[in-house]
Amino acid sequence: MLVRIQTHTDAAQLQELALLLQNQQIRMERCEGDPTLLLLSGDTWMLDAALLRALPFVVDVQRTESVCPLASRDRHRENTVISVGGAAFGRDFVIIAGPCAVESEEQIRAAARAVKQAGGQVLRGGAFKPRTSPYVFQGLGAKGIRLLVQAGREAGLPVVTEITDPSQLPLFDEVDILQVGARNMQNYELLRCLGKTDKPILLKRGLSATLTEFLLSAEYLLKEGNNRVILCERGIRTFETETRATLDVAAIPLLKKATHLPVIVDPSHAAGHAFLVPPLALASAAAGAGGLMVEMHPQPQNARSDAPQALSGEVLALLSRQVRAILPCLP
Amino acid sequence: MLVRIQTHTDAAQLQELALLLQNQQIRMERCEGDPTLLLLSGDTWMLDAALLRALPFVVDVQRTESVCPLASRDRHRENTVISVGGAAFGRDFVIIAGPCAVESEEQIRAAARAVKQAGGQVLRGGAFKPRTSPYVFQGLGAKGIRLLVQAGREAGLPVVTEITDPSQLPLFDEVDILQVGARNMQNYELLRCLGKTDKPILLKRGLSATLTEFLLSAEYLLKEGNNRVILCERGIRTFETETRATLDVAAIPLLKKATHLPVIVDPSHAAGHAFLVPPLALASAAAGAGGLMVEMHPQPQNARSDAPQALSGEVLALLSRQVRAILPCLP
Amino acid sequence: MLVRIQTHTDAAQLQELALLLQNQQIRMERCEGDPTLLLLSGDTWMLDAALLRALPFVVDVQRTESVCPLASRDRHRENTVISVGGAAFGRDFVIIAGPCAVESEEQIRAAARAVKQAGGQVLRGGAFKPRTSPYVFQGLGAKGIRLLVQAGREAGLPVVTEITDPSQLPLFDEVDILQVGARNMQNYELLRCLGKTDKPILLKRGLSATLTEFLLSAEYLLKEGNNRVILCERGIRTFETETRATLDVAAIPLLKKATHLPVIVDPSHAAGHAFLVPPLALASAAAGAGGLMVEMHPQPQNARSDAPQALSGEVLALLSRQVRAILPCLP
């Protein structure tokens, strides 16, 4: 951590700061020069840079270290591998697919069969749906989870579904992976609660989250003891409105460099239109994603939510083949 | 609601759609021409535009009506006035001020006195602090609320503080206004829970929320029966990094046109630097904001969170005088 | 074009508008209903929507047609193929590579050899460099063009280089493709001038240009008679700062759907770091790009501009092989 200070800062003030930092196991060196600097080392991720910045003699603060000691690859070189059913996130390329929302027993069973047939390894399906408007379908709740789990068991697929509040946790006992949606990426109460479980967590990037903020949300989970965290890029909000969000493909190699956690991509929510899902999915695989989470529906035109972006079973199967064809050609 | 359809759409398909809509009290008219259109009227806010868009004969859907029947000014012309202590949001210009976080009894009492002296009408102070990093000060929790309420009572000021999870609600009994922070603007479980209380809610705009999404989050509160909602613009995330967020000043007149709810501004979180707070506060007042929420600290350089953006009591008092001086000159 | 009007708009006013439009070969139909609409058809791309919006009885205007009659695929279904040397943009996958700036005869000749060896089909090299700061290297100008052309001839590669002002045109006689940079995408004087030449134009998307604005800039070239326009996505400006720009991968399928012009990608300027170039290049190819423009340098660490994002000849050759390996697997 670099702290630029005013050239003629009083030695006594610096001495006071040094003592304070020492109590937090942080070393401070002064570097005379132009500009004058303090170099802080040790567990500096514990420092709130804003507090230093507010000191009257401080000009600016720049971090040179990761602020995520647990999520960072600096201290954990090997990929974390998270095995769920037959799928090993962080080692194998994993395809998660299924409907935006569980709508009925018939629908989710048909979806499960189609996902299995397409070579998908995990079944998705929303039960508690965060929707921008309070007037549209909000998911089947507890019943949706039961139908999803049952359909997954039948098809031999582990399941993933979104949790939106700590109080729902008892309902997720048989769910294999718990999803934290983009809107809840900084719902820290939820993260703290999930960090205390032993379930794998699929954490989606918030619409306006920087990669550092994304990793810090993962850090909340890791800090509580749950190190089975899967990161999911799903597009960021930009000025361009022809897509629902702008898929940040560069986030894939950047995250893989920064962290040991698995990185997958949801091309469906970024796209917003079914015809854009295959090119975004292929692009994600080519950029090094470790998996995909794709929305499909046995009858896309009848979907009760996010219908325009759902693939049919046939298109999913074709996409799955194309993705698996390019994987061996990649670095 | 305008639905563009393919020119040669089968009449039977349209008939089916018309019946479906009729069940939801929505009228459908067909308008032959170039392009061919369906005009939907009635309670169309209940429709999920995505579902229409997914129909095979639909080309595009455009809303022409508000999707927020309760928050919209269309059906509720008069300003909603929310009285808290001596402050009447929606009628008077209200200044809320106080520290980012309650740190100690001494600190919050000093802050309360300074706010009162500066002419502020409501005391703020965080107890449950959502922080980007899990390693920095997260607030005093329940104790913080007690200290805040006590300091407010002593100074004769109602208090506002942030709630981050439904389970905390019992602790907020004596809190006058409950704040929903930017990160939780789309935490719908929290909104539904707060919508069932009779407390005024101060709802902050999310960092990447459009104004429509912001109003729809207010609609969640209103739909549950709580119509005492105060909207707070606090800056949006853009490419510019010299400020913490870009204050969207135009949001003030746009929101005032769209909704009957009071609209205030938090210039501190947008600014990120104390020297920027007064110009942004004055700009907000000049653009028609109905109040301000400003971070101050009895000793800014010792603040335990968001220190660089906190004003001293003296600067707050000066700013308050300047703001009140320009108000009579405005339209 | 849909024009929403006030319900009780005076018939005389509409009659006046209809006559005005008739003079521009535009038909106007009135569609009674809720809302009341005017449907405009014919050459409506010639209309300035803002002028309609300003009429006192108009509520809103929505375009339903392309505003780019020449660039649009609506009237020109087949891909435009642009042949330059052995490369056929719009039919074959074309790799353009070379240094950010021509620095010396030796450097550009070494680059040309490396590009040829890597299987590149076009040599790039900047001579007139638009640089954010006036204090850094601005390119060799006319001499740079001579060296580039000569190196290209020797290696058997056509060349592309950027033009930044109409007055430079005489210097570009032997240049095969003229590049318009992102900063000049809306330099309409330059576009008008280049539209009158018979040279292929490589037009880069501006940092904050929507796809419609991008196509309208191409339309300026086409309208003047030059239909040999190659579109190049190169990243947009967003809040994320870990990359120089956010590559908008979805722009590839969206542009290919909207226009008959070839669409290629520059992954280097989006990346800003060499290690990000290969994943972004592969992602672009996988998403359906028709080619790549990649910065390379015989000795990247000695490059005089954009050094951090330049690939070495070896890395370029490897990337080129990987890209060509995945192409046959794609839809």
Added chain:
Amino acid sequence: MLVRIQTHTDAAQLQELALLLQNQQIRMERCEGDPTLLLLSGDTWMLDAALLRALPFVVDVQRTESVCPLASRDRHRENTVISVGGAAFGRDFVIIAGPCAVESEEQIRAAARAVKQAGGQVLRGGAFKPRTSPYVFQGLGAKGIRLLVQAGREAGLPVVTEITDPSQLPLFDEVDILQVGARNMQNYELLRCLGKTDKPILLKRGLSATLTEFLLSAEYLLKEGNNRVILCERGIRTFETETRATLDVAAIPLLKKATHLPVIVDPSHAAGHAFLVPPLALASAAAGAGGLMVEMHPQPQNARSDAPQALSGEVLALLSRQVRAILPCLP
């Protein structure tokens, strides 16, 4: 300038770099510590940070100095005052107003009278209009300039109009202030050309320009010898689409702190709707802007460009009175 280097960097390599820098009058100090740093001082604005970043032993580079030695307030504490007719930019609050485009003699004369009557000090009017679509009105060109100058002379108002290409310069002889539009903020050929004139230049911020990039464009003008540069904030492109651009009010105090050049605001292009112009104009004045540039039209509904955002003469006069009323209340 801070350069982080690898801990065990070879002394010989650093020696080589030090010599290189010495030739450019830049001192280099090595600061051992964690991390290891080089501190560069002297005329470091001349350095291209990217070149340092590309050196194999460099980890990162951070600027701590302004990159705009001429525009920066560091070396030029006093405000630059630019007098044009009776208006003194940088000292007095200056209101520029007039139509988006000069349309006819009658229109611009009526506009000039209205501007004068409203207390405006400078008349604006576009003659060379950069328009997103090639199919809409592009301005009257040379004739527009003649009409504008004549109308200004009659009304006793200096005039400002946009120049879009160096070749137009001879036509601007009698124009008092030359405007560089947002789209041309990084048209460096144009900037270099205008930097050689002795005319005041009104430079608009580009839609996606950071404040540093904006100042660097001003630096191009200053470097050529023209120090009469007026900066104009006019909104940036963000995800919010209810306004044409998001007015960055914080840019006003930030620019005033960073530079000695006058800073004014164009609220009309940010707003896009006439009803938003007064609140944005008042906000800008309250935030410390040194003037305004407002679009007005004698008959707004008949304007040939940007009609929806034009104020009538009456509204302009009212706004002008309100703005001048709040000025004395400000810090």
